[in-house]
Amino acid sequence: MDRADIVHESFRARLQAGDFPAGGPAIGPLTPTEAVEIFRAQCLSRNLDRASRRMQAAGTGYYTIGSSGHEGMAAVAAALRPSDMAFLHYRDGAFQTRRSAQVPGTTPTWDMLLSFATSAEDPISGGRHKVLGSKPLNIPPQTSTIASHLPKAVGAAYSIGLARRHPPEHRALAPDGIVMCSFGDASANHSTAQGAINTACWTAFQSVPLPLLFVCEDNGIGISTRTPRGWIGANFAHKPGLKYISADGLDIYDTYRAAHEAAAYVRNHRKPAFLHLSLVRLYGHAGSDVQQSYLEKQVFEAWEADDPLLHSVRLLTESGVLTADQALAIYDETDTRCTRVSAEAASRPRLKTADDVMASLLPPARICAPRNGPSEEDRRTAFGGDLRQMDQPQPMSRLINWALTDLMLETPEIVLMGEDVGRKGGVYGVTQKLCDRFGRDRVVDTLLDEQSILGLAIGMAHNGFLPMPEIQFLAYLHNAEDQLRGEAATLPFFSNGQFANPMVLRIAGLGYQKGFGGHFHNDNSLGVLRDIPGVIVAVPSHGEDAVRMLRECVRLAREEQRVVVFVEPIALYPMRDLHEDGDKGWMRVYPQPGDRLRLGSVGVTGDGPLAIVTYGNGHFLSLQAARRLADHGIDTRVIDLRWIAPLPEDGLCAALEGARKVLIVDECRRSGNVSEAVMTLLGERTDLPHARLTGTDSFIATGPAYAATMPSRDSIVEASLTLWNAA
Structure with a gap:
């Protein structure tokens, strides 16, 4: 028999025989009415698990990691x-079945079974995954199994206090609300969980509300690996800034007491707490997991003997809240239902179809209040003497x-955060100066x-903010x-x-830093960003484009709720000259507020028959090479892609009209980067002869060889001549 059926039959038989596991009395603030509602939610969760296993056996259900043994979360x-x-x-x-009963109009049995069936009518994921979650219940769906949701729970909790001081336009969380995140004892060991709790x-150690x-x-x-007895308590009971509370998760009265105490502490003190619940796992890890293959029989039979539903019935009957017959009737009714x-x-x-699956890959646009740009008075106050320099060329x-x-003046929801x-x-x-201009609330x-x-x-x-996190170097993103990949980009999909999760992530990246830091501070690969569905990746090459593109990135995040990554080429930050020392050919004048470049627009310099398609540092080097090529009698057009994902296919093809040959210059590594996508596009949509010049599949060295593995002005000239002179 399936262990779920064994547990089911054992529960009914032991309940009828009055054979309950030992435990303490019903003590705490839990009322009789609420105790019954918690038990109802527990019974529903248990029988939903059994239904999911039957559906999988029949080929009509597709996910069987169940909640049996963890029914105490209804009390939380x-x-x-x-x-x-x-x-x-x-x-x-x-937890979800109990919260559903607290929110009128929700139908937990129907909703969760639609999810098990991966029906397109599933109200949370639309059939894309079996996930717990609900918009009316304020439960964002989770697909993580290793606590990767803990860092964003920290962020959501932090946002509540910030929203009190700076209310965002689309605030979603109550000013006196709290955030709860739950995870298993095995997941608590993951670096993501450890980092989030740390x-x-x-944060709390500095008396910042959280x-x-x-x-x-x-x-x-955790699946088959046992957690050392006492490990969780020893690990988390004495952390600074963290209130530790433990409870018997099999006892709904004790669990409610502890959860009530913990929630009150968090709500009143605006500080984090750690609620440690002792539970059991029934049925194994998932439907395909045969725990008999790695656990001795007495281990899982002892867990089954400690069935939390039997504990609940014992407590309810001993306290006179329900009779055993009434408890069994509740259980059987949910089973039948x-x-x-x-x-x-x-x-x-x-x-x-693929279109069905991808329909929610991109989030829907949202209605935003019109923004007319910052006032002149606000700009004078923020910029001070910098205003007098705005008509002069400046580096990126x-x-x-x-x-x-300007963006932070115009959009008060923008918050910058990052190291230094x-x-x-x-x-x-x-x-620089942004912390002075906007305060530590908005520059964190x-x-x-x-x-x-x-x-x-x-x-x-x-909670309605428009975050602009900064990753100090591209190599640190890994x-x-x-x-x-697993959290921000998947949220609208699931x-x-x-x-x-709208945001604009700024990353200082790419190569060509002269002798600084090697591959830790020079990283010429964008492959890890380009293959995340739905994420926009932008790479400006000079200051004017950077400003206009950044404004578009903020619009995309604010209005279209997109996740945008803005990769800023480090080597071009201070660049002033293009061809000769002192020519100031790479500096630009600050564009007027409101001037922006639309997603998908490309930049074109020249109209020659040899097209050089590039981006970032490659744009700078290709313009240098274009002057050398002119000395050879070859006219060029240098096309700056600007947008790396999605690739601006239509804009690029339009820019290639009239070209006779194409050289792709990709400063990133040869494998898995932009040049491969451009080569594919040219093969599919044009008959133009083409070649590519890329970085090698190597890390970057420190010292004089810092640029040896990447394209240079001279190598671009050489590759262009070879292509142009080929038959």
């Missing part, structure tokens, strides 16, 4: 408000700084943890790229467009 839901945002562990079906403690409740659901095992509704849910339509770093100033962005003004001075110096920086941004976006 009862201790919170439905308006408190909850980022849930995947075993929290009981960030919460670091109303966040961590809930660790400790069942003592789940069986009946699962058959109907399995018959509902599913997604069929200064123009980006001015663009950020505040008092120092960034490693390269790009954010973070701790050195890229996962926490991106999590802060994602969580703040949940510490945290799952926050983009919520059918109901939730989104």
